[in-house]
Amino acid sequence: MRILVADAIAEQGIERLKSFPEFDVDYLPKISGEELLERISEYDALIVRSRTKVTSDVISRAARLKVIGRAGVGVDNVDVEAATRRGIVVLNAPEGNTMSTAEHTWAMILALARNVPQAHASLKAGKWERGRFTGIELYDKTLGVIGLGRIGTEVARRACAMHMRVLAYDPFLSRERASELGTELSEFDKVISESDFITVHCPLTKETKGIIGAREFALMKDGVRIINCARGGIIDEKALYNAIVSGKVAGAALDVFEQEPPRDNPLLTLENVVVTPHLGASTEEAQINVATDVAEQVAHVLLGQPYKNAVNAPRISPETLAAVSPYLPLAERLGRLLVALCGAGIRKVSVTYGGDLADVDTGLVMASLLKGLLSPVMTEEVNTVNSRVLALGRGIKISESKEVNSFDFSSLIIAEADSDKGVHRVAGTLFGKHEPRIVEIDGYRADAPCEGHILVIPHVDKPGVVGPVGMVLGRHGINIASMHVARKTAGGTALMLLGVDSIFGHHMGPDRRVDDILSDILKVDGVQDVRFVEL
Numbered sequence: 001m002r003i004l005v006a007d008a009i010a011e012q013g014i015e016r017l018k019s020f021p022e023f024d025v026d027y028l029p030k031i032s033g034e035e036l037l038e039r040i041s042e043y044d045a046l047i048v049r050s051r052t053k054v055t056s057d058v059i060s061r062a063a064r065l066k067v068i069g070r071a072g073v074g075v076d077n078v079d080v081e082a083a084t085r086r087g088i089v090v091l092n093a094p095e096g097n098t099m100s101t102a103e104h105t106w107a108m109i110l111a112l113a114r115n116v117p118q119a120h121a122s123l124k125a126g127k128w129e130r131g132r133f134t135g136i137e138l139y140d141k142t143l144g145v146i147g148l149g150r151i152g153t154e155v156a157r158r159a160c161a162m163h164m165r166v167l168a169y170d171p172f173l174s175r176e177r178a179s180e181l182g183t184e185l186s187e188f189d190k191v192i193s194e195s196d197f198i199t200v201h202c203p204l205t206k207e208t209k210g211i212i213g214a215r216e217f218a219l220m221k222d223g224v225r226i227i228n229c230a231r232g233g234i235i236d237e238k239a240l241y242n243a244i245v246s247g248k249v250a251g252a253a254l255d256v257f258e259q260e261p262p263r264d265n266p267l268l269t270l271e272n273v274v275v276t277p278h279l280g281a282s283t284e285e286a287q288i289n290v291a292t293d294v295a296e297q298v299a300h301v302l303l304g305q306p307y308k309n310a311v312n313a314p315r316i317s318p319e320t321l322a323a324v325s326p327y328l329p330l331a332e333r334l335g336r337l338l339v340a341l342c343g344a345g346i347r348k349v350s351v352t353y354g355g356d357l358a359d360v361d362t363g364l365v366m367a368s369l370l371k372g373l374l375s376p377v378m379t380e381e382v383n384t385v386n387s388r389v390l391a392l393g394r395g396i397k398i399s400e401s402k403e404v405n406s407f408d409f410s411s412l413i414i415a416e417a418d419s420d421k422g423v424h425r426v427a428g429t430l431f432g433k434h435e436p437r438i439v440e441i442d443g444y445r446a447d448a449p450c451e452g453h454i455l456v457i458p459h460v461d462k463p464g465v466v467g468p469v470g471m472v473l474g475r476h477g478i479n480i481a482s483m484h485v486a487r488k489t490a491g492g493t494a495l496m497l498l499g500v501d502s503i504f505g506h507h508m509g510p511d512r513r514v515d516d517i518l519s520d521i522l523k524v525d526g527v528q529d530v531r532f533v534e535l
Contacts, residue, residue, distance in 0.1 A: 013291025096289030102154035108253035144195030152201035335372025345420030
């Protein structure tokens, strides 16, 4: 089998590939786009970094290609959708730069606390200004960590060694897991308002873009210091500039920017802003790690062995795929519904399959449910290959069982989660093999579409609740597409499920419009709670 390495990677990765007698490796790190188009049909595997663009045109000519490996995290230069359609596995190497980025974050924190770059420049200029560059100690200070994935976890561990108090916000991590890391799991606003240093370690998505803006800066302590070694755009740069100029923020350390390289960025004019040109993963060790990691996983794919870090769907047998594929969207949506009900701190997920599903391999169904559970809150790309590994890594226990004749449906998925806020249970089925339906939420029998945007509203079973809720939505210009009300006993607690047309996205930081709508619904007499779920 032939492998083309089309970008410069560490020599150790090349040597690892060449160690397999089954492979013939061509290392062409400066191959042009035109030559790649001409030659790609000759290869079974392609490995790139960020230079080479693996477009749909390249993929359409890749008659033999089975796997594309990205020696690094981002796959923006790979047309993943086109690869998936062709059945080509796309891999990345997300773990190789964990230590590198965590250590760079600490280099930035220390440089920010002790004015290292400014003092260096001053002394090089022939000055001796000891008093001007007085810093602050980290000992007994509070570090706020937004996102406790792999990198955030390593940053937090080092903060404990520095005898700092660590406040962490992660909408999915359990309190037990956070405690094991020596951190205090807290609400977003508490982390923002009580920390002396705040570092972000979450992905840049539509939900997290601008997660720290003018509102959040207003909540912070005077003299807070901000660090971003994750992705540009997570912190609103204009709001950060204003907060620094006003004196609210004592300084910032930035490795990433909204536009890279930053052009005419006013943050670069401020003396108390420490900057580096996106160096988080730029260590010799990290480059070796990502090269060897991607080489190993590409080899596993070609040799038909288990592999990890795929960013698209895994290959399964045609028979299994035909049997379970109708249930995959249902499972993923049930996962999203479950995490919306539970909120943070899920410790255990139990799934029971009934009816027809009891007779097939449900591994991919479980993976899809976990993908739905994790995707809204994880830094890493979550897919059906890595969702179970990521869940276990978050300290979540997973159990599965099957019941052949115990249910009233031809097929059924029941998912239950134990979290910091209690136990929640959802169940779903397919109508006509392709229409996903919710048939139970927390013991309430239901019959509601499992798709779109849903408001889940537990309330007192009495007159005068449903109508006022509808009026609230009407005032906000939100159309109700479907409605279902279920109860266990008359006069007790009922559950209202409202499908709505409007899309009101949410993110790790508070979205004021969503908060206003949900707050107005909560003011309706008899409403006990309200959750918005985007399926």
